[in-house]
Amino acid sequence: MTEGTWPRKRALDPSRPSADVIPFRSAVRTWFAISLQTFGGPAGQIAVMQRTLVDEKRWIGQRRFLHALSYCTLLPGPEAQQLAIYVGWLLNGIRGGLAAGILFVLPGVAALLGLSVLYVAAGDSTIVTGIFAGLAPAVLAIVAQAVVRIAGRALGHPALIALAVLAFLALAVFAIPFPVVIGAAALSGWMLGRWAPSTMHAAQGHAQVDDERPPLISDDALHSEGPSRRHAALVLSLGLLAWGVPIALVAMFTGVGSVFTEQSLFFSGAALVTFGGAYAVLAYVAQQAVEVYGWLAPGEMVRGLALAETTPGPLIMVVQFVAFVGAFRDPGALNPWIAAIIAALLTTWVTFVPCFIFIFLGAPYVERLRGNRGLSSALTGITAAVVGVIANLAVYFALHTLFADTSTVTWGSAVFELPDLSTAQPVPIAIALVAALLLFRLRWSVLHTLGTCALLGLITALMGVPAQF
Numbered sequence: 001m002t003e004g005t006w007p008r009k010r011a012l013d014p015s016r017p018s019a020d021v022i023p024f025r026s027a028v029r030t031w032f033a034i035s036l037q038t039f040g041g042p043a044g045q046i047a048v049m050q051r052t053l054v055d056e057k058r059w060i061g062q063r064r065f066l067h068a069l070s071y072c073t074l075l076p077g078p079e080a081q082q083l084a085i086y087v088g089w090l091l092n093g094i095r096g097g098l099a100a101g102i103l104f105v106l107p108g109v110a111a112l113l114g115l116s117v118l119y120v121a122a123g124d125s126t127i128v129t130g131i132f133a134g135l136a137p138a139v140l141a142i143v144a145q146a147v148v149r150i151a152g153r154a155l156g157h158p159a160l161i162a163l164a165v166l167a168f169l170a171l172a173v174f175a176i177p178f179p180v181v182i183g184a185a186a187l188s189g190w191m192l193g194r195w196a197p198s199t200m201h202a203a204q205g206h207a208q209v210d211d212e213r214p215p216l217i218s219d220d221a222l223h224s225e226g227p228s229r230r231h232a233a234l235v236l237s238l239g240l241l242a243w244g245v246p247i248a249l250v251a252m253f254t255g256v257g258s259v260f261t262e263q264s265l266f267f268s269g270a271a272l273v274t275f276g277g278a279y280a281v282l283a284y285v286a287q288q289a290v291e292v293y294g295w296l297a298p299g300e301m302v303r304g305l306a307l308a309e310t311t312p313g314p315l316i317m318v319v320q321f322v323a324f325v326g327a328f329r330d331p332g333a334l335n336p337w338i339a340a341i342i343a344a345l346l347t348t349w350v351t352f353v354p355c356f357i358f359i360f361l362g363a364p365y366v367e368r369l370r371g372n373r374g375l376s377s378a379l380t381g382i383t384a385a386v387v388g389v390i391a392n393l394a395v396y397f398a399l400h401t402l403f404a405d406t407s408t409v410t411w412g413s414a415v416f417e418l419p420d421l422s423t424a425q426p427v428p429i430a431i432a433l434v435a436a437l438l439l440f441r442l443r444w445s446v447l448h449t450l451g452t453c454a455l456l457g458l459i460t461a462l463m464g465v466p467a468q469f
Helices: 006-011 024-035 041-056 062-073 079-122 126-154 158-172 178-195 197-203 229-254 259-271 278-292 298-310 315-329 336-369 373-402 426-441 446-462
Strands: 406-411 414-419
Touching: 024 041, 024 079, 041 062, 041 079, 062 079, 062 336, 079 126, 079 298, 079 315, 079 336, 126 158, 126 298, 126 373, 126 426, 126 446, 158 178, 158 373, 178 197, 178 278, 178 373, 197 373, 229 259, 229 336, 259 278, 259 315, 259 336, 278 298, 278 315, 278 373, 298 315, 298 373, 298 446, 315 336, 373 414, 373 426, 426 446
Parallel strands: none
Antiparallel strands: 406 414
């Protein structure tokens, strides 16, 4: 019996247990194959799952897939990984969600850990410096492309454009905390949906898509579990233990002021406010990691994002690079390499464990959220603000990649960071323009663009052309 026909027979017998809608081994193989293709940020990752699960294997219908995606966009954290957990739960219950979520990030964790080791060990070599000198400007074009794509999808009304502009100004000029900006955007979206519902029209697209091909598995055969206090208490207790025990152990053995404790607490908090995906929170993480904790130099945050762009998995994985470099430079009593690896793995753990808690806790209630207009409007407000947040990230990276020096100007409560035009770096500017041409005009993939720009950076470095990044 082929893999494609088995689900159809199972779907016709709803009386059988629904813990495994498809064979678990088949699901694991599929999730692992998906994990090796998840380049290009959340849009590319969601597209891979769409093609594999909906179009090719037809394990889940288009409408149900988009409904799950809509729920995941309401949550903090990487929505693509949460979507994988949710669909894995639908197909194989709790163990399916665990397998899908773990496999989704595992290749990226291993790859980025290896690249972080290479960066620290050989970061000053001509080859490594040249490669990063090409990657960093390319990231600017990638972030700019993200702004354009999200703006085209999210800003369908002048009121939403205004929300995006206000979010940008709040972060870039008035230094309002990121969680406050997101909360205000959610409230503004809810108010617009309640008193000016016409502003929400452009953001109601998910539910309007009809299934083009029926799935092999009916909705009734997918895993389901009614909401219950027992289930919620079990998920919360186990999830919070898994999340909190490593932090407590680190604080106990290394001290509350150690880099490990600081990083685990900071990135635990960041995991709760990462609405809008990795791009939206990276400006906040970069500011704290560079200016408050001193784990990185400004340009190094751009290099970390460049590394994360070249590996499979969620872009928020860049926090692993931040933790690795920060702990290597402040290892305490440990060997720097051991300290860096511990910090990287601990940060990855506290960043992704909440994703499993959110999905397993909320999945039984998701049908109740499906028709809630208030939540949909709040999400629309957040999505509009995310455009401004990502634009702020693009400006931050541009200042520290294309110019060697910047200056700070204060005018009342407004604070501007302006570039010193005399320190403009010709090579990064040229590579950024090439990356923009490849992405916007020639429509190259992110991975091919990064590879080309890395090669350009390496060539200029071997030729002895100076490049600041």
